[in-house]
Amino acid sequence: MSIYAGADSWVPRAEAVLTRAGYRRGGARRAVIELLDAQECALTAVEIEEALRSEHRRVSRASVYRILDELEQVRLVQRVETGQTMVRYERVCEDEHHHHLVCDSCGLVMPFSDKALERAIETLSERVPLAVSEHEIVLHGACEDCAA
Amino acid sequence: MSIYAGADSWVPRAEAVLTRAGYRRGGARRAVIELLDAQECALTAVEIEEALRSEHRRVSRASVYRILDELEQVRLVQRVETGQTMVRYERVCEDEHHHHLVCDSCGLVMPFSDKALERAIETLSERVPLAVSEHEIVLHGACEDCAA
DNA sequence: CCAAGAATGAGACTCAGTCTTATGATAGGT
DNA sequence: ACCTATCATAAGACTGAGTCTCATTCTTGG
Secondary structure, three states, X not given: OOOOOOOOOHHHHHHHHHHHOOOOOOHHHHHHHHHHHOOOOOEEHHHHHHHHHHOOOOOOHHHHHHHHHHHHHOOOEEEEOOOOOOOEEEEOOOOOOXXXXXXXXXXXXXXXXXXXXXXXXHHHHXXXXXXXXXXXXXXXXXXXXXXX | OXXXXXXXXXXXXXXXXXXXXOOOOOHHHHHHHHHHHOOOOOEEHHHHHHHXXXXXXXXXXXXXXXXXXXXXXXXXXXXXXXXXXXXXXXXXXXXXXXXXXXXXXXXXXXXXXXXXXXXXXXXXXXXXXXXXXXXXXXXXXXXXXXXX
16 A cells, blocks of 8 residues: 555545445445555455454454455456465456466465557457456466476 | 277377376276366366266265366366366367356356467566466356346 | 285365354434 | 434354365286
8 A cells, every 4th residue: 555545546446436336334344445455466365354353453254255245346356266275356456457477386476467468358358259347367387486 | 079089089198198107097087087088168076076976987076186186287187267166177188278258147168269369378478477387268257148 | 816005985074155143333314 | 413224244153165084995016
């Protein structure tokens, strides 16, 4: 989370989107939103629960999952399937679309982005028997430490 | 499974690869291999267990998972993460690389392939801080029936 | 044919994710 | 500012995909 976070950062946008969608406010959702905003990359639901507990803002497991579902519905959060048993979640920023590299050896997850890849997917989406709404690419392999 | 299945089909190749890797033969693994060879697209472990039971070749759950892991180790099978709670598995054919479209409304899974996309990923794999071993792309959206 | 040890089955077990229900908080109407 | 309908949350029981253990069965090299 930027220390200069202003009206255009993710937290206020999230609040606005939720209000517009008819949600009321609540402490648990607020805590989850602020935590997600402070992350560099995707977290699992369990990691979120533990992180909040460790900063004395305990949120029940059911609430974590419900809140993540709600945020996903309104496209404030996206799921990341890393093939690591637990699904990961991260905030969606309109100006910062990225995908993920997963090290199958140590579990490290890193973001990446590539314009040629985006173009290929856009073109492809037109020619396929599916109204594509989401795409999410995960490349598996060995990170620099593990490959060495 | 082609009715003309010959020495170059997937089943014999699988047997050869497994033998070379030091595995013995066994009825359960044989049953799983033959079932996977007969599929058009990816199955879940539970679907595999049920399909085998319905054709009177009951294989225990532990064996299904162990066998799928073994087959994945030697690259005879690949996991497909569709974001549908259960992981899917399908045979890997050297000459038939494809990806998947998932309908988030009805759960339909369809294969597709695209050369421009493959090229983009190949190029990209060179420039990324990961020794890429696998890539698996899932596009989410609404299928023609559900979009209508 | 005979071990040595791999393959399998059966079922207990784990734990991420879901569901239920009682309680607490929010916001529009007064 | 208060009321109250109703949404948000906590707590914890519950579900089920996937794992683990271990006794038994099958393969295969010698």
